[in-house]
Amino acid sequence: MSKPRIESYKGPAAGWGALKAVGTHLSHSGAPLANVRALLKLNQPDGFDCPGCAWGDPEHGSSFEFCENGVKAVSWETTSKRVDDAFFERYTVSEMKRWDDYRLEDQGRLTRPMRFDRASDRYVPIEWSDALDLIADHLRALDDPDQALFYTSGKACNESAYTFQLLARLYGTNNLPDCSNMCHEASGVGLGEALGVGKGSVLLDDFERAEAIFSFGQNPGTNHPRMLGTLREAHERGCEVVAINTLKERGLERFADPQRKFEMLRGGSEAVSSMYLCPKLGGDMAIVRGMAKVVFERDALDHDFIARYTQGVDAYRAVVEATAWETIEAQSGLSRAEITRAAEIYIRSNATIICWAMGITQHEHSVASVREIVNLLLLRGNIGKPGAGTCPVRGHSNVQGDRTMGVNEKAPEWFFQALERYYGVSLKRGHGHDTVSAIRAMREGACRVFIGLAGNFARATSDSNVCEAALSSCNLTVHMSTKLNRSHLVTGRDALILPVIGRVETDAKADGTPQLITVEDSMSMVHGSAGIQRPASPMLRSEVAVICGIGERLLGSQVVDWMALAEDYDRIRDQIAEVIPGFSDFNRRVREPRGFWLGNPGARREFSTASGFAEFSSDPLPEAVLHQRLARETGWLTLQTLRSHDQYNTTVYGYDDRYRGVKGMRRVIFLNPNDIERLGLKDGQWVDLVGREEDGVPRRAEAFRIVSYDTPEGCAAAYYPETNPLIPLDSVGIKSNTPNSKSVAVRLAPSARLA
Numbered sequence: 001m002s003k004p005r006i007e008s009y010k011g012p013a014a015g016w017g018a019l020k021a022v023g024t025h026l027s028h029s030g031a032p033l034a035n036v037r038a039l040l041k042l043n044q045p046d047g048f049d050c051p052g053c054a055w056g057d058p059e060h061g062s063s064f065e066f067c068e069n070g071v072k073a074v075s076w077e078t079t080s081k082r083v084d085d086a087f088f089e090r091y092t093v094s095e096m097k098r099w100d101d102y103r104l105e106d107q108g109r110l111t112r113p114m115r116f117d118r119a120s121d122r123y124v125p126i127e128w129s130d131a132l133d134l135i136a137d138h139l140r141a142l143d144d145p146d147q148a149l150f151y152t153s154g155k156a157c158n159e160s161a162y163t164f165q166l167l168a169r170l171y172g173t174n175n176l177p178d179c180s181n182m183c184h185e186a187s188g189v190g191l192g193e194a195l196g197v198g199k200g201s202v203l204l205d206d207f208e209r210a211e212a213i214f215s216f217g218q219n220p221g222t223n224h225p226r227m228l229g230t231l232r233e234a235h236e237r238g239c240e241v242v243a244i245n246t247l248k249e250r251g252l253e254r255f256a257d258p259q260r261k262f263e264m265l266r267g268g269s270e271a272v273s274s275m276y277l278c279p280k281l282g283g284d285m286a287i288v289r290g291m292a293k294v295v296f297e298r299d300a301l302d303h304d305f306i307a308r309y310t311q312g313v314d315a316y317r318a319v320v321e322a323t324a325w326e327t328i329e330a331q332s333g334l335s336r337a338e339i340t341r342a343a344e345i346y347i348r349s350n351a352t353i354i355c356w357a358m359g360i361t362q363h364e365h366s367v368a369s370v371r372e373i374v375n376l377l378l379l380r381g382n383i384g385k386p387g388a389g390t391c392p393v394r395g396h397s398n399v400q401g402d403r404t405m406g407v408n409e410k411a412p413e414w415f416f417q418a419l420e421r422y423y424g425v426s427l428k429r430g431h432g433h434d435t436v437s438a439i440r441a442m443r444e445g446a447c448r449v450f451i452g453l454a455g456n457f458a459r460a461t462s463d464s465n466v467c468e469a470a471l472s473s474c475n476l477t478v479h480m481s482t483k484l485n486r487s488h489l490v491t492g493r494d495a496l497i498l499p500v501i502g503r504v505e506t507d508a509k510a511d512g513t514p515q516l517i518t519v520e521d522s523m524s525m526v527h528g529s530a531g532i533q534r535p536a537s538p539m540l541r542s543e544v545a546v547i548c549g550i551g552e553r554l555l556g557s558q559v560v561d562w563m564a565l566a567e568d569y570d571r572i573r574d575q576i577a578e579v580i581p582g583f584s585d586f587n588r589r590v591r592e593p594r595g596f597w598l599g600n601p602g603a604r605r606e607f608s609t610a611s612g613f614a615e616f617s618s619d620p621l622p623e624a625v626l627h628q629r630l631a632r633e634t635g636w637l638t639l640q641t642l643r644s645h646d647q648y649n650t651t652v653y654g655y656d657d658r659y660r661g662v663k664g665m666r667r668v669i670f671l672n673p674n675d676i677e678r679l680g681l682k683d684g685q686w687v688d689l690v691g692r693e694e695d696g697v698p699r700r701a702e703a704f705r706i707v708s709y710d711t712p713e714g715c716a717a718a719y720y721p722e723t724n725p726l727i728p729l730d731s732v733g734i735k736s737n738t739p740n741s742k743s744v745a746v747r748l749a750p751s752a753r754l755a
């Protein structure tokens, strides 16, 4: 681990810094050669899908794209370290609860199923069949299937997601919370309302034709590194790239492409963006509103498109005209002149893509912001033409696919009917619990069994202490996982850790031939993936095998022949092909190079909204965004909780955040120098972060070091998940119910920790 220090980073994104980091990570994982081999197949048409992110794969050019964080994701999974029986004999659960996220996962891969033994406070081995019986017994013992929760993380592939939701629904519940509830839910809701489909409309090709690309609230240098290549190529051919980010993120400023040898040798790099705006947290809806104001004023509308395909433009025009520039400037923290310049770029462009991620979706008014983005695109007909459209940049590599497969606590009526028709059963309707309401339900005793398909529920959710108490009150908690994490330590009365095969590993049929799994990327491309490594332990099972094992014990094999599904995933895909639109001939099409495109009706200008038209919204700007509401009370700041360069969500690979200049530590809070002075603090000082406590729940995260940083006044930043205890469970987005992870009210208190 590096010595803790702050050291500003002068290089471009990627470049030599990335190559050096790759070397360090490969040697730490202890399996360098195997890793390299796995990597060479990374993202190739017949290879395996990188578990790193959901950015699309290019159709031409080199199919191997270098990506530092892809290497980290792969080497983390192919590590030679193992969590074995001796490990669990050595450490009690209480002891491991004191470890941080890095130390837990760094123990290596889980190797066999374990059951919590309360008397000894330890996990002890259990046979697979006993573990599956135990789950079925617990589920059968519930008074009502709605007392069970089936949580999915976006790591799960299509086949496990489909069987998991099928299991839940046939058992009798729609309680299918997923990580999407904390992530792009607002995009799904907003796009669904406006355009009829909750997914993005662009393909990678569109990036080659766009004349302007706007990126709102995302940090691709860390979280979607392969997107940087796309942005830079666009910029090189004269496309305007406008970055709108509260922080100056290096990846959005400059990028050195490790694929280009000459550039690397001369230490060169290229600019990625032509304009960079740094709004206050939550100020984006106001920016887009300001841009729309300019578009109306200059009559730069696509009148034909608006007349033919849309509804509601007059009401929208009225609300835009009624919004004062003073409000727009106050909420965004930007000047009218800056916003006008961005609008002029938008007006000059005949084909515009707008991308966004968590900086847009994790606020109270996120759904309204997504709709405002769509409004802006509609004004100039930027939906359903080449080089233009919406691009919510997804997180987990298969988070979009999991929803397509029916992991949805609010599944639409047609989906129930399709399942009923195919399986000849009748299913319960109604909404199940999402992530936040699942925590409330456990807290109230209404849910008593929690089963997690991948992920780290206890750490990823908001209000950590509240969530941990809720999980602990369950009869049974179960986690299908690859690595040890905090959720395993927050045990119900009974608790199981079920170790599964990871994506880099071969998942073989009984006869030894490999199974194929499938995933869907941000551009709705569905493709196959098969691992090449030997599984980390002979006792691992695939997610599908575990789910089907529970299914058979709980529901028998009359309706679904679970064991047949587990034997050959082609059979699962045949059922998906019958149930889910767009998947006909699934098994053949997914074996074509690069798979197939699910399509998006919006790209054809077909809108399956209630009216059949693309809908303008006319929401007023929020009365005030959080930083304005807090300004009146002294000492409060708005905190965004974000990712460092060395983490994948709750998986912490290391303690460096290279581009932000942080070495060897994670407990830092980035503050504007004026805030530091105003609050009578000093750069480098240690403080505790205190959240809102009006509801009587203490919310405190201890010992963070102040880092003076280029962030707007009143807007602080610190890493997730260490800051999750600060986010009140009820602080959620309107209509999305997503925790407001990018606008958390905090104040700073003296820390017991000394320098």
Ligand SMILES: Nc1nc2c(c(=O)[nH]1)N[C@H]1C(S)=C(S)[C@@H](COP(=O)(O)OP(=O)(O)OC[C@H]3O[C@@H](n4cnc5c(=O)[nH]c(N)nc54)[C@H](O)[C@@H]3O)O[C@H]1N2
Binding pocket: 052, 053, 069, 183, 216, 217, 218, 219, 220, 222, 223, 224, 244, 245, 246, 247, 249, 279, 280, 281, 282, 283, 284, 357, 358, 359, 360, 394, 395, 396, 640, 641, 642, 643, 644, 645, 647, 648, 649, 742
């Ligand atoms: N290496 C790596 N890759 C990942 C992940 C990972 O943890 N590590 N996570 C995956 C997942 S699940 C997801 S969802 C994505 C997340 O991808 P991102 O959305 O890029 O993730 P965050 O780190 O949360 O970054 C939020 C960015 O938005 C900016 N921002 C925050 N609030 C605002 C705001 O109000 N307005 C504006 N304009 N900007 C704002 C922040 O400064 C930051 O740059 O990445 C995926 N890929």
Ligand SMILES: Nc1nc2c(c(=O)[nH]1)N[C@H]1C(S)=C(S)[C@@H](COP(=O)(O)OP(=O)(O)OC[C@H]3O[C@@H](n4cnc5c(=O)[nH]c(N)nc54)[C@H](O)[C@@H]3O)O[C@H]1N2
Binding pocket: 105, 153, 154, 155, 156, 179, 180, 182, 183, 184, 358, 362, 395, 396, 453, 454, 455, 456, 457, 459, 460, 461, 462, 480, 481, 482, 483, 484, 485, 500, 501, 502, 503, 543, 641, 642, 643, 648, 649, 650, 651, 720, 721, 723, 724, 727, 741
């Ligand atoms: N404060 C704050 N909170 C946030 C966010 C934020 O920006 N700020 N972001 C939110 C977002 S966008 C998301 S998507 C969620 C993420 O929420 P989750 O998806 O629940 O969390 P991860 O950290 O991705 O899960 C990591 C664990 O997954 C398991 N795992 C890894 N690979 C596999 C696999 O192949 N199979 C199986 N079965 N298990 C595997 C490992 O055991 C690992 O410990 O967090 C959310 N929480």
Ligand SMILES: [Mo]
Binding pocket: 179, 182, 183, 184, 394, 395, 396
């Ligand atoms: Mo996410």
